[in-house]
Amino acid sequence: MIEYTWLVPFIPMMCFLIIGLIGRKTPEKGGYIAIAGALLSFLIAVAISFEYLTGPKFAAGQPVTESMRWFAIGDYTLNLGYYVDGLTCAMMLFSSFISTLIFIYSIGYMHDQGERKNRYYAEVSLFLTGMLGLIVSSNFLELFIFWEVMGLCSYLLIGFWSFRHHEGDAASANAASAAKKAFLVTRMGDVCLMGGLFIFLNLFHSLDYTTMFANIGEVAAQNSGLVTLALLLMFGGVIGKSAQFPLHDWLPDAMAGPTTVSSLIHAATMVKAGVYLVARAFPLYVMDADVMLFVGIIGGLTAFIAATMALNNMNIKKVLAYSTVSQLGYMVLALGAGGYLWALGYHELGALGFFAGCFHMINHAFFKALLFMGSGSVIHGTGTEDMRLMGGLLKKMKITGMTMFIGCLAIAGIPIFSGFWSKDLVIDVAMAAFQNGTGSAATWFIVLWILAVITAFMTAFYMFRMWFMTFMGEPRENAQHCHGESPKTMTMPLIILAICATISGLFMFFGLGDILAFQGVAIDGVHHGIELFTNPFTYLTLILAIVGIGIAYMMYVKKTMDPGKFNKDGESWLYKALTKRWWFPDLYNQISWKLGYGVAKGVNYVDRQVVDGSVNGLSAAVVGGGDTLSKIQTGHVQDYSTVILLGVSLLSVLVLVIAKLMGGF
Amino acid sequence: MIPMEYFLILAAILFVIGAYGVLTKHNAIVVLMCIELMLNAANINFVTFAAFNYDIVGQAFVIMSISVAAAEVAVGIAILLNAYKIRKTTTLDDPELTTMRW
Numbered sequence: 001m002i003e004y005t006w007l008v009p010f011i012p013m014m015c016f017l018i019i020g021l022i023g024r025k026t027p028e029k030g031g032y033i034a035i036a037g038a039l040l041s042f043l044i045a046v047a048i049s050f051e052y053l054t055g056p057k058f059a060a061g062q063p064v065t066e067s068m069r070w071f072a073i074g075d076y077t078l079n080l081g082y083y084v085d086g087l088t089c090a091m092m093l094f095s096s097f098i099s100t101l102i103f104i105y106s107i108g109y110m111h112d113q114g115e116r117k118n119r120y121y122a123e124v125s126l127f128l129t130g131m132l133g134l135i136v137s138s139n140f141l142e143l144f145i146f147w148e149v150m151g152l153c154s155y156l157l158i159g160f161w162s163f164r165h166h167e168g169d170a171a172s173a174n175a176a177s178a179a180k181k182a183f184l185v186t187r188m189g190d191v192c193l194m195g196g197l198f199i200f201l202n203l204f205h206s207l208d209y210t211t212m213f214a215n216i217g218e219v220a221a222q223n224s225g226l227v228t229l230a231l232l233l234m235f236g237g238v239i240g241k242s243a244q245f246p247l248h249d250w251l252p253d254a255m256a257g258p259t260t261v262s263s264l265i266h267a268a269t270m271v272k273a274g275v276y277l278v279a280r281a282f283p284l285y286v287m288d289a290d291v292m293l294f295v296g297i298i299g300g301l302t303a304f305i306a307a308t309m310a311l312n313n314m315n316i317k318k319v320l321a322y323s324t325v326s327q328l329g330y331m332v333l334a335l336g337a338g339g340y341l342w343a344l345g346y347h348e349l350g351a352l353g354f355f356a357g358c359f360h361m362i363n364h365a366f367f368k369a370l371l372f373m374g375s376g377s378v379i380h381g382t383g384t385e386d387m388r389l390m391g392g393l394l395k396k397m398k399i400t401g402m403t404m405f406i407g408c409l410a411i412a413g414i415p416i417f418s419g420f421w422s423k424d425l426v427i428d429v430a431m432a433a434f435q436n437g438t439g440s441a442a443t444w445f446i447v448l449w450i451l452a453v454i455t456a457f458m459t460a461f462y463m464f465r466m467w468f469m470t471f472m473g474e475p476r477e478n479a480q481h482c483h484g485e486s487p488k489t490m491t492m493p494l495i496i497l498a499i500c501a502t503i504s505g506l507f508m509f510f511g512l513g514d515i516l517a518f519q520g521v522a523i524d525g526v527h528h529g530i531e532l533f534t535n536p537f538t539y540l541t542l543i544l545a546i547v548g549i550g551i552a553y554m555m556y557v558k559k560t561m562d563p564g565k566f567n568k569d570g571e572s573w574l575y576k577a578l579t580k581r582w583w584f585p586d587l588y589n590q591i592s593w594k595l596g597y598g599v600a601k602g603v604n605y606v607d608r609q610v611v612d613g614s615v616n617g618l619s620a621a622v623v624g625g626g627d628t629l630s631k632i633q634t635g636h637v638q639d640y641s642t643v644i645l646l647g648v649s650l651l652s653v654l655v656l657v658i659a660k661l662m663g664g665f
Numbered sequence: 666m667i668p669m670e671y672f673l674i675l676a677a678i679l680f681v682i683g684a685y686g687v688l689t690k691h692n693a694i695v696v697l698m699c700i701e702l703m704l705n706a707a708n709i710n711f712v713t714f715a716a717f718n719y720d721i722v723g724q725a726f727v728i729m730s731i732s733v734a735a736a737e738v739a740v741g742i743a744i745l746l747n748a749y750k751i752r753k754t755t756t757l758d759d760p761e762l763t764t765m766r767w
Contacts, residue, residue, distance in 0.1 A: 635766030636758055638688050
């Protein structure tokens with residue numbers, strides 16, 4: 001079955017074509033085709049994973065990979081192929097599974113979108129193609145192609161409502177500019193990634209994982225500077241795609257798209273691609289401890305900054321968006337800390353960091369898909385995204401409320417629920433990096449650990465703030481008009497995801513540590529799972545999380561604590577800074593106006609005046625010269641013969657003179 | 666025996682007369698005749714060199730040249746006749762005949 005791995009991205013691509021060409025004529029405008037495609041991909045992924053995980057290669061800790069030559073430039077050979085290892089299997093399974101659920105949910109959520117559904121289903125199918133293709137790629141060029149396919153699809157889907165938005169023209173313009181922002185900001189990262197790939201291609205003469213992973217030690221020893229640069233550039237791509245600080249600001253704006261799209265981007269595809277890239281290139285990254293430290297710092301900062309911005313946001317989807325950014329920061333932090341430890345020689349802990357990052361990615365996929373779809377259900381019911389207009393919805397939307405409650409518990413890191421296991425492992429790895437690190441790196445990691453712990457507290461607070469504001473208290477404006485629970489196609493995926501979000505953390509007790517082993521160093525999930533309960537720091541984060549939930553409860557349900565007291569009724573400096581997103585959008589605007597627009601104007605000037613000018617000048621000179629010279633053609637035959645005669649005489653004289661000079665006669 | 670220079674000078678004089686005619690005459694027929702003069706000046710040169718060098722090829726070439734000249738005149742006069750039919754003139758600097766220019 002493994003030899004059919006190419007089918008996994010191929011099927012959604014076929015769905016994209018079928019829906020795009022004839023989807024209009026099918027029921028739900030191609031929705032069922034998209035679901036069938038995603039489900040089929042999932043089933044094939046299950047079969048592949050089963051065969052690989054029970055096969056001899058997995059037991060030997062080796063990937064199954066095969067590639068064919070695509071083209072060669074000089075002695076740079078570029079291939080197309082597939083690469084299946086534990087990470088691939090895990091990613092493939094959760095991406096296709098969650099996408100299937102999201103597509104099913106879309107049937108209900110997008111039901112009233114009419115003809116436009118056709119475009120929607122075609123684009124989400126292509127989106128899934130991008131993610132699955134990226135996962136099964138056997139080399140970085142292939143990965144980069146699918147990476148860009150996803151970039152395109154995110155642009156198209158975030159801007160889905162840039163025409164005829166149901167809330168009017170302002171919302172349309174907002175969707176269009178959000179799409180542009182997402183596209184351009186991620187593009188900055190993509191350019192970096194491409195630069196990194198060029199350097200690697202130059203060093204390795206190939207971009208195949210197998211070749212690169214086998215030779216990295218040798219190459220890194222000879223060109224350590226170039227490898228460091230390439231790794232940093234590659235991480236630039238991750239910063240863009242996975243919305244890490246300082247390129248994180250596109251993700252909250254991306255909420256302008258349909259909620260299902262947000263769910264797809266945040267849970268199953270797109271932002272996971274960045275983390276996946278770090279995990280996939282982990283053998284390269286562990287060559288350089290400093291780069292890994294940098295990765296960890298970016299991750300920790302992102303986790304913290306994004307969490308602060310979620311604290312006071314009133315938009316239900318934006319809170320979730322910031323929490324995604326924050327959780328992505330956790331994953332990157334885990335990978336950075338783990339890679340740092342591995343680079344120092346602590347292979348056991350390094351592999352634990354790798355495992356924690358990937359594990360959190362999987363858990364996050366489940367609970368974030370759940371939370372987004374839950375918020376979609378709420379928005380579907382109330383017709384608004386503003387939490388100030390909701391409240392008391394638990395009575396009207398029981399399933400949505402309960403499933404979202406599970407999602408909140410999972411993300412807040414309450415034991416048994418999935419987020420607890422992976423998040424505390426992440427925090428553990430940061431602690432280990434502090435304990436085993438050297439010099440200033442150790443200082444950095446203790447700072448990052450503190451940030452991570454505070455983030456855990458903030459996460460619990462803002463998630464439950466969101467839940468309490470939405471589902472508890474007295475029903476406000478829009479909540480009063482809510483017409484009850486959403487249709488079955490929407491609640492069924494919610495229930496399934498709620499179950500997954502509850503149990504997916506327990507996977508680590510059933511061999512996930514072996515599947516997500518790094519270079520043969522498997523994680524003993526049972527051991528680490530039990531160890532979490534003997535670790536005092538686990539109780540620290542747990543208590544902080546419970547305190548966070550308690551504060552949220554007192555502020556938004558009991559009303560014994562007035563949030564206005566902390567922010568001086570929205571007048572305090574900090575509150576304003578948070579609503580202004582720490583001025584990042586302004587910073588982006590300033591940079592793009594001052595720098596981008598200035599450069600563009602300069603380029604425009606050079607293009608119009610210098611490049612166009614020289615070409616136009618040349619052609620004008622030719623035309624003018626020809627015009628002038630053509631006046632010589634008088635039409636008088638005798639003028640012509642005079643010229644001929646003079647010319648011939650001149651030539652004869654010349655020949656004579658030359659012959660004389662050369663010593664003839 | 667008459668020295669070779671005499672022939673060459675005769676040919677040169679004929680050629681210059683021809684060239685003068687080509688450049689100055691207004692009537693196309695006269696110009697054609699002057700071209701014939703120039704051609705024959707060249708022919709005289711051919712014959713002269715052939716005779717003085719005992720080489721029969723030069724004389725053979727003159728025969729060839731004369732026949733080509735005959736053909737050329739035939740074509741030239743045909744063009745002129747047609748030009749006359751259409752433009753009603755054979756004067757070279759008449760605006761009617763100088764339309765083939767920019």
